[in-house]
Amino acid sequence: xxxxxxxxxxxxxxxxxxxxxxxxxxxxxxxxxxxxxxxxxxxxxxxxxxxxxxxxxxxxxxxxxxxxxxxxxxxxxxxxxxxxxxxxxxxxxxxxxxxxxxxxxxxxxxxxxxxxxxxxxxxxxxxxxxxxxxxxxxxxxxxxxxxxxxxxxxxxxxxxxxxxxxxxxxxxxxxxxxxxxxxxxxxxxxxxxxxxxxxxxxxxxxxxxxxxxxxxxxxxxxxxxxxxxxxxxxxxxxxxxxxxxxxxxxxxxxxxxxxxxxxxxxxxxxxxxxxxxxxxxxxxxxxxxxxxxxxxxxxxxxxxxxxxxxxxxxxxxxxxxxxxxxxxxxxxxxxxxxxxxxxxx
Numbered sequence: 001x002x003x004x005x006x007x008x009x010x011x012x013x014x015x016x017x018x019x020x021x022x023x024x025x026x027x028x029x030x031x032x033x034x035x036x037x038x039x040x041x042x043x044x045x046x047x048x049x050x051x052x053x054x055x056x057x058x059x060x061x062x063x064x065x066x067x068x069x070x071x072x073x074x075x076x077x078x079x080x081x082x083x084x085x086x087x088x089x090x091x092x093x094x095x096x097x098x099x100x101x102x103x104x105x106x107x108x109x110x111x112x113x114x115x116x117x118x119x120x121x122x123x124x125x126x127x128x129x130x131x132x133x134x135x136x137x138x139x140x141x142x143x144x145x146x147x148x149x150x151x152x153x154x155x156x157x158x159x160x161x162x163x164x165x166x167x168x169x170x171x172x173x174x175x176x177x178x179x180x181x182x183x184x185x186x187x188x189x190x191x192x193x194x195x196x197x198x199x200x201x202x203x204x205x206x207x208x209x210x211x212x213x214x215x216x217x218x219x220x221x222x223x224x225x226x227x228x229x230x231x232x233x234x235x236x237x238x239x240x241x242x243x244x245x246x247x248x249x250x251x252x253x254x255x256x257x258x259x260x261x262x263x264x265x266x267x268x269x270x271x272x273x274x275x276x277x278x279x280x281x282x283x284x285x286x287x288x289x290x291x292x293x294x295x296x297x298x299x300x301x302x303x304x305x306x307x308x309x310x311x312x313x314x315x316x317x318x319x320x321x322x323x324x325x326x327x328x329x330x331x332x333x334x335x336x337x338x339x340x341x342x343x344x345x
Contacts, residue, residue, distance in 0.1 A: 006332040007310040010207075011177075011290065011325035016247070017209030017260055023250030024211075027242040034239045036060070041245040047252045048203075048217060053190045057218040059227055060244045061236040065094045067202035067214040068174050069101035070230055072139060074223055075170045075200065078103040080138035082172070083125050087115050087147045089174055101234065106135040114285055115148030116156065119163045126167050140164055143174040144181045144192065148284075149291035149321075151181055154196060161197030170223065171197050176204045179261035180289040194219035205248055209260045209326045213244035260326035264290035267324035267333060274337045278344065284319045295319045296340070303343035309336065 007013050016024075023040075032038035045058040061067050068090050072082055082098065084090055086109040090098045099105060110121035117140065126137045140160060145151050152160075164171050173193065175181075178201065182189055193201050199220040205213040218224035231237045238244055251257035268290045275281050275294055284293040296304075301313065301320060312321045322336070 006328055008322040008324065008328075008336065009310040009312055010323050011264060012207060013310070014209070014325035014327045016211045017251075017256055017326050019250040019254045019256035020205075020210045020247035021250075023246040024243055027246035032242050034241070035237060036241040036245070038242045038245070040242040040249055044245040044249040044252065047249060048215060051189055051252060052193065052217065052219070053188070054194055054219060055221070056194075057221050057224040057227070059216045059218075059224075059231055060238065060241060060248070061214050061216060061231060062212055062238065062244070063206065064089070064174070064176055064202060064204055064214050065097050066234065066236045067216050068094065068141075068172070069097040070227070070234055070236065071200045071202055071216050071218075072098050072105065072141065072172055073102035074227055074230060075139045075172060076102050076105040077138070078105055079135055081106040081108045081135035082139045082141050083108050083110060083117070083122055083137055083169075084141040085110055085112055085115055085117050085143070085146070088141060088143055089147055089176065090141055092147070105138075108135075108137065114150040115143070115146035116150060116152055117142060117160065119159045122160065122163050123167075126163075126169075137167065137169060139170045139172055141172045141174060142198075143176070145177045145184070145289040145291070149287060149289055149293055150285055151184060151288045152192075153185075154187065154192060157192065157196035157198075164197060170199045170220070173198045173201045175201050176207060177261075177289055177291075178203050179208050179257050180265055183258060183261045183265050184289050193217075199223055205244075205251065207325070208257055209251060210247045213248060215248060261290070263326055264324045264328060267328040267330070268292050268322075270330060271322060271324065271333045271337070274333065275340070278337070278341055280344065281340075290324045292322045292324075293319055294322065297344065300340060300343040304339060307339055309339065
């Protein structure tokens with residue numbers, strides 16, 4: 001099998017979309033001021049303000065782990081804690097980076113169906129202890145779409161906002177697939193972020209068609225004080241910042257960010273529908289964005305791997321995750337489905 005064939009392990013596997021690449025090439029013409037003092041960064045920052053309908057502070061970093069970790073560190077002191085779902089990426093896949101960046105802020109884990117925190121779970125953690133010997137809860141971290149491919153509705157976000165206000169907690173949103181959530185919910189970016197009480201959003205570009213780069217958007221500007229220094233100290237201040245911000249401008253200015261997410265979601269819907277036609281195949285979670293979680297017999301999983309299909313299985317969750325991206329094709333989905341059918345026969 002050609003190693004360059006599309007895979008379903010992650011939307012990180014995809015290449016650079018044409019719009020992002022075109023703007024990166026444009027930014028490569030001539031020279032430009034370093035460290036974000038270029039026109040591309042200025043234009044991209046202003047475009048985010050227009051997109052979210054608010055005067056926000058925007059910072060660009062290389063990857064999602066840095067975005068989450070540094071933004072959480074800006075919301076916490078070392079003696080504080082962050083409430084998150086037990087399946088949250090900051091807990092399961094960031095190698096302790098949030099604790100490292102904040103010099104020790106502890107992650108407090110909550111259970112919740114379909115990968116989502118509930119107001120009750122948050123309140124239970126807040127009220128568990130209030131003594132000086134326990135890290136004081138300070139931040140709620142949400143993932144949209146969640147690690148299980150589900151979405152927080154506006155009503156759910158507003159309910160969490162009420163709990164946050166009650167206990168003076170800040171809200172961080174890991175938006176690794178925020179664009180997919182916007183498309184799936186048919187809501188504006190503002191409606192499912194700051195209008196629901198989100199203080200800071202980590203908006204992913206990498207999974208949406210860029211080579212690298214995340215935007216950290218502080219809707220609560222007071223919490224971003226000296227954040228540029230935090231980025232510099234962490235090695236996340238790009239000297240040639242325009243090669244992160246220009247592709248972002250390419251996504252935003254052309255609408256490719258929305259088009260790419262819509263395509264990925266549609267491909268996941270098609271994949272889900274094809275899989276449901278196979279006898280004995282069962283979906284693990286409701287598909288709401290661009291991820292399909294499915295239970296497959298172990299022999300099918302083994303056969304797929306022998307045929308060099310790439311995908312994730314999850315300890316504690318079970319089953320298989322197939323992730324679609326901006327570049328996924330129906331033909332490749334059909335190949336995957338055919339191999340599943342053959343393996344089950």
